[in-house]
Amino acid sequence: MFGMFGKRLASVLAIALICGSTAFAIENIQVNGKSRSMIVYAPSGLEKGRPLIIQMHGMNQDAPYQQNAAKWESIADTARFVVVFPNGENKAWDIGGDKDINFLKAIIDEMEKRYGIDRKRVYVSGFSMGGMMSYHVANKMGDQIAAIAPVSGGGGVNSPKRAMPIMHTHGTTDDVVNYNSTVNTLKNWVSAQKCSSNSQKIKPYPSTKPGSAASLEIWSGCTDGVEVRLLTIDGKGHWYSMDEAVSVNTSVEIWNFVKNYSLDGSSITPPVIVPTNRDSIFNGGFDSSAVAWDLQLHGDAQATGTAKDGKYQLDITAVGTQNYQVQLIQHDLRLEKGQWYEISFDASAGAARTLEVNVEQHNDPWASYLTEKQNFELGTTAKTFTFKFQMTVATDTNSRLSFNAGAATGTLTLDNVVLKKTTEPDDPPAAIGLRAGVSMTRRYNVFDMNGVYLGRVEGVNLQDAHARARGLAKTSGAYLLKAIRN
CATH class of the missing domain: 2.60.120.260 (Galactose-binding domain-like)
Structure with a gap:
């Protein structure tokens, strides 16, 4: 079982997890005098001011396992944001105190320092006990987290600092964290945030997929205009669903929800879309970033x-x-x-x-x-x-x-x-x-590094010319070639 109390199914050799052809290093960060670890994924050439998603593993699991299960990399590459998979101490989370709250605060500070992330668009998600930790974060860090997206793990309302957008995902046959009990807890958030009691239900979800096992319930009209959503997957156990053939890709659904929220209510800047199959260089002037490079x-x-x-x-x-x-x-x-x-x-x-x-x-x-x-x-x-x-x-x-x-x-x-x-x-x-097939001899003047003329060489290509030039530069070993136009 891949549950909150399941066995660890991924291991770390040395400090790197190999996933496909990409290596993800386990990094350490100091938090209140202790060393904590995490996996960080950021797209190449990431622009400043992009969002951050922190996603936490279940109990008895770890960051490499969650990274491999959720497969955020292609989504982050396309939408341009940073993903961090932190490691809980002893493969668990402090869902009642401040130990891991301080860890997440340190991660946010580090990602701002390293990538210039947008602190108004920090999102928290987690599976199983990581989902429970997401609710704890909503209660303790609501002024620093724009939205949460727990999966298969619930948590009660305890004086949150602001209304929190929530997207909760859960399977109906979860035998580790009970579906019905968690839904009742979620409805406490609906009530506390003064959402409309009349929810919108979409079944199947998405509506364009008649055979989907997923359904979506939406409570809107909440305080500060937030929404609470419940994504239910019929027949799904205690798993992180990535099966688009029969239901949904959970990570895609999470991103499509959280990206709509920021702490100041502003809309997210669309990512730069680099066209493919193009016959010119994109961003050859490096005007604002290294995107496309x-x-x-x-x-x-x-x-x-x-x-x-x-x-x-x-x-x-x-x-x-x-x-x-x-x-x-x-x-x-x-x-x-x-x-x-x-x-x-x-x-x-x-x-x-x-x-x-x-x-x-x-x-x-x-x-x-x-x-x-x-x-x-x-x-x-x-x-x-x-x-x-x-x-x-x-x-x-x-x-x-x-x-x-x-x-x-x-x-x-x-x-x-x-x-x-x-x-x-x-x-x-x-x-x-x-x-193809054309071979032409070219002539080159050879100079030493002080500009003194050493002689002339010929070659059918540059490598041939270099081989001949080295014979003229035996003393200094260094030389310059200047082509003679025919």
């Missing part, structure tokens, strides 16, 4: 990135063995077979360095669509870089542009990233996307 780290590489002052600033503190181990990407790009494209961007660095740029598949095997990856020499002053290429293989609706910076530590700044269709260049050797 994804910073990926691989191996031992370490870096942080943020959109600041209309630019993307990358700070690399540990390099990998390959350039791609620090990678800023944008995918969902549509590249049409036979079409020529031009990419341009502004870039600078804290010190002179090379930046690798690639256009490739977004999925394994990540095949490049360039005849060779592009390398650009950055200085401390921002410059505009550009290149052209032709898509010579089948149309790809989910390709990506990758800035690969894992070869050197330090800071790097990007701005004004543009992808646009163009015509075939007059000087094909100057472009990168040459037609």
Whole structure:
């Protein structure tokens, strides 16, 4: 049984839970001198001022178990908010005192510090004993929580600080937390908040799904305009329902309810929707956020990135063995077979360095669509870089542009990233996307790092030229290449 008194069905190895292909680290936070733990999920490049959902596990369960059961990640990615799964001490919650109230307050403070969450849109939910804790929070922290959404766990009214929007979900055959008893307790909240005694009933729910086992009862007209809702799932036991085929996805229903509420009554700012299958860069100017951009780290590489002052600033503190181990990407790009494209961007660095740029598949095997990856020499002053290429293989609706910076530590700044269709260049050797089978030798002047001319080399590609140039730079080991236009 997955009940409040059930066995723990998920375990943590070391400090990470592996769910699918994503690792969720167990983090520690100090609360009143004690170390408490939690799992935090935040979408990549999250904007400031987004909501926070705290969801608590049942008794004898833990944060990894609840995270795996509720599957909030895709919802958070789409609607742009943070989800925290806290761990109760001894796999239980203090539903009568302040120990876990202080824990939740510390989580809210930490998420504001880390992600700039909107404190007016903090929502609390939980399963079984976590649901009971949600009601305790409503009584003790009503001035800090915009709405609650308990699942299979009830709690009484005890002098709440404000009227609380509630969405309660429960199965009729729950043999751990009785359905009928909990519904009677919920109706005490309906009475205390002076809701209309005439409820609206929707059965089946949603009404567009005739075979659904779910039904919804809504009490409106409550104090301060809040609603109390009861989502009943016929025949469901003590489980967190995620079966949309026969009923509902509980996490989706919770979000669709709580998102309507804030402590000041204001409406939520709609999330930025990034279009897919597009033939241009989205948010290439980093005007207010890094939305649509994804910073990926691989191996031992370490870096942080943020959109600041209309630019993307990358700070690399540990390099990998390959350039791609620090990678800023944008995918969902549509590249049409036979079409020529031009990419341009502004870039600078804290010190002179090379930046690798690639256009490739977004999925394994990540095949490049360039005849060779592009390398650009950055200085401390921002410059505009550009290149052209032709898509010579089948149309790809989910390709990506990758800035690969894992070869050197330090800071790097990007701005004004543009992808646009163009015509075939007059000087094909100057472009990168040459037609398959075309091989042209190019000439390069070689200089040392002081600008002293070392000689001239030729190569059918850049790698070939580098191999020859190293022979001219045996003493210093460092050199610059400058292409000679034919």
